[in-house]
Amino acid sequence: MLKVLIEASKTLILSAIRKKLYNTILVAVLAPVLLAVVLFTIPDPSSLNYAYIDNGKPVFLVSSSVVSGDCYPATAVEGFVGNGSSGLSAIVLVVKAEAPRVLSSTGLSKQYNYSSGVVLPLDLYNDLGKPSSVVVSINGRTRNYTVVSSWGSNIVLLLDSELSGLFGEYACLTPRGDLFRGFLRSIERDLLSVSLQWMILLILAYSVIIYTAHRRVAESMRLDVRILVESGLSNRAAKASTAIALIILHALITLYISALGVVLVYTAWSLLGYILPLPPPTLRTSTLWILLLEVLLGVAVAYPASRSVVD
């Protein structure tokens, strides 16, 4: 039975090729396959040149989860900072970390060797008379800390590796390059996500056109199918072999157009490369999933389309 099906399908495929019936499927499949390849080969951010990014000083950021770079447990609380004679309430960012490590990375101090210390906002530092040490009260606990330096921020940075308590956040020293890459990755994700939504809608709309194309091809093969039936092929086997022939034609054409799309994208990139500094296109696995979806769509419509070939 299988051998008969294979032979019948082979005959129908050869007949379709001889009659150039594949053109209809080719036009129907062209848009969703070609656009999937083109839209999902946008350049990968990792292929971009980051040489122009100033990687000097890492960015100090506070996040609820660990971000790239060096991260330490931290919490921001309202506290009181004073030097005995005067004091002010301020927002204190408490970071559980060895002070020299954070201070040298941020460039706030290169030669500080103690395990704890505070960095004051410049205006507070001046208001307190540029003290060498301050009393910091947070969550009902008061302790004396050495003032390491001042900074342009409006919060007090308290570094202490021996503090215990609930640190709900993380203070991270993240290289600028990582942030820039993350930013570009996020844009890439946004673009690919919207492309995927649009592609799915397009494939759905094209399912009707692909069904139409399959039916048209199947109807053009009606005479060949009748000859096969008259040669002894059962009606059921005739329908199945027509469906198999349509599926194989559909899969081959999908493969052909996707290959053509890849060649087109790379040719366009190399030609445009003469006038624009474009990063290279990137082939993604998501393209393969869409192509697979496209082939499965062909499988889904092939049998209903081949029903009418045998009356």
Place this chain on the structure above:
Amino acid sequence: MHVATLVLLKTKIRVVAYSLIVLVALSWLSLIALGLIDSILWLYEGVLGVGEGLVISARGFSPLTTLIHRSEVEARISNISGITVEYYLATPVLYGDRVLVLRSTSSSTISGDCVLVGGKLARELGVRAGEGVLVSSLFTSEVYYVKVCGYTSGYVLEAPYDLVARIRGVGRGYYSYAVVKGPSSALSRVMEALGVKPEEYKLTGLVVTVLSRISSNETRAVVYSAITEAYIANFGLQRDYILYFACGVAVASVVGSIVLGLDNAGRFKNTLRVFRELGASRRSITTSIILLGFTTAILACAISLIIYNYVRVVNLEIMGYVLEPRAPSILVLLVFTALTTLYTTGLTIGVWSEVE
């Protein structure tokens, strides 16, 4: 001839209706593609909330990273009457690892460390008025405390100039861009003062002048029709290339309509043969089919345009900011022409091969 078209329409209404639905879907998807790709060209306009006027900015990576000095702009345009100039300082800030835009506001309702948060942004970040948040500066690398004092429109944070300047790490007088508003005659004088020939540009809607320094006290002005266009040009991406790409995607997505036309001709086959038996010429049959195809395609275009304007299914969201899809009328016309031509061509080829 029109009688034949009406007969076809009456006898094959189901075929026409089914084709109409598919054509509407293709045309609508094509318009979405066009609108989404074109909306990228208006990213900064949307984020910064700039809709009209003459924008003066400086050359750089983006309008969020460049700086102009107020005195330098004023030195050129202060003697021009009939204009209002608004200066804005905008900078990217990090909330966690998320990039947000912080912009200066002239509103006197906030001061000190207060910020206004866009309504949608506040909901996404989960912050309410009265709460404090920590944001980091990409320029000073430091972390700052800001207090949410209220809400604003757009997808931005707004703060007093001094706070934005502190976070941006610049002294007083530095701004990201200036927006000059006034009658076109006054804007012409502004452009002349900046060193541009105003007669070369339409001074309606939005005009962007990017100043690039060529010596210590000399600048050269380049004019663009949009802020995003001015900055993506630095990466070699010209507005025209993006529009060509948009057109390519939009036209490619309606290619399938030719198959629909071919199939429709096959379904009209028997009726057309009757017409032929009744003595209708092949030419008149083709003309009536073209008329039917043309009417169906035009109707599909009109319906898709209405759906496109009122139904938003696919939105392009970049860094949380939802870009408003735009489709220039000339490109919409191109899509409709492609759809109509392809569908009618399919019908015509089908009729010529089906009817002897």
